[in-house]
Amino acid sequence: MSLSAPEKTAFIVCRDGDAVPPALTGALAAIGNFDGVHRGHRSLIERAMQAGRPSAVVTFEPHPRLFFQPDKPHFCLTPEPVKLAILQRIGLTGVFIRRFDQALASLSAAAFVDLLASELKLSGVVVGHNFHFGRGREGTPAVMAELCRAKGLDCIVMPAIGEEGEPVSSSAIRSALEQGDIAKANKLLGYRWVVRSDVRHGDKRGRVLGYPTANMSLSADCRLRHGIYAVRAATAVGVFNGVASFGRRPTFDNGAPLLETFLFDFTGDLYDQMLSVEFVGFIRGEEKFESIEELIAQMDRDSVDAKRILRVDKTLSMID
Template identity: 35%
Template structure:
């Protein structure tokens, strides 16, 4: 095994979502809005929610990075935190695919020099679009060029759009450009489609739209010890991500510090046992040691079956053996790109 994102692909065959070592530490993370301190003197910027940091986001981020390098100024990604709907319409707010830390790591790996999180509030929502451009984009951030999606909206009542930005750009002499969306299967790649794929257990489709496996982060908490009794001691995760794949059994890889282990992950209520409750459990057959209290990252590659109720613990044990063989076959068959 080699360190995550060390310039080579990890054993899952995908560039690790954590990027190269130290990259998240290198990027400067700012929090604020109007009156922001330590703002860049000049930058090439993009603005969005960036949930999932999918292929459409990556197209924009690549442009921002290229232009910032050409101009020798900072590449900046601006995001709202929390998602505006969590403040304005909590009942309509989407569950997020990424934790904030994952978002920082992935945006850093995409080559951003600065990340700015705007603390979204009802007060923030009242800022008129014109003021957002004049005082924030120009006055605070010193934006030289701005790249956004075709449906970008901003400001009070979402009245700000590309037409307003282009008018301001022509008057204040900065560049605004919208980039075309990325499609897959004839439909636009979006965070909503990724959420839907995960919620039906289609982690391969989610991976295709993000360009990397879905990753769940969680701390290992104590369970009932049923897995150990079955010869498959599982790590029960308190998952930090709001979006979790559908119930079922998955072929995964689990990152523990600098190492990746092939793993099997079960999501669901464990119906073979009475009142077992919902859990996300991952089993690392090649790991020995104590995982309690440690933080794991689980990369999801393939859903292999539904969660099932077995007639007996022995029947479950036999199925675990078959699942383990499926895992061995899977990684042996595709060691470089599961």
């Protein structure tokens, strides 16, 4: 399944105000923000899928951190469309998306569990060992278990998932991406990190350099290290290997950050198409070159390095 062209399945998205359809009634649901849908998140999701009943995720948009700290930038690993595409690919029955606003933030722990039982019609929940919920984060996993018991709901608390002695977390993945450590980020995610955006018109400088690129603006809060990456991209006509630059183009204009992707063995027009680009490996940091000839020579070397990385990497793809 491609993130740019998801398969049509029975995957159900149930938002605030939607009636819970029969296919989701009585679901066992994993609860969390699931930014990144990383290996730790998937341990909860996979447990929910093992119960022989409808399986779902209860998640929140926007991320609660944006509600409580609206002036503080938040590097979102998987904006809602990407998160939903990954959850669909996993094989869940569906997802409940609750808008995180003042009304939800003000619910007591008991009222939140009542919402799960009465409004979402769940039969049980799966939560992580450090899950907190309810007004002022008053609810803990132990409180969740007690409140669920009173409502006749199952409650499964999952232990932490670790990597080399450190817990797998969205924060650790953000930190790795900020450092350009794609290998670590992808290892924690369990798949190649992917972004999705429309291809925009640029200054077409790449054509002059012999490297025409698909240009994409990522979120202003994206803190991916500026540099050159081996990538793969899903287009309307297939998936292609490539090399990409993310940054401000210091050799030319030092402008707003752009993701500029050159696809090997591709000819055609990608303007205004939705492109999914997954990051396979880091090649080098962004540099300023003294001449166009020097830049082109380096781009040639970058392409060779990208092809080498792409040949050997076996990390799970979410765009195939």
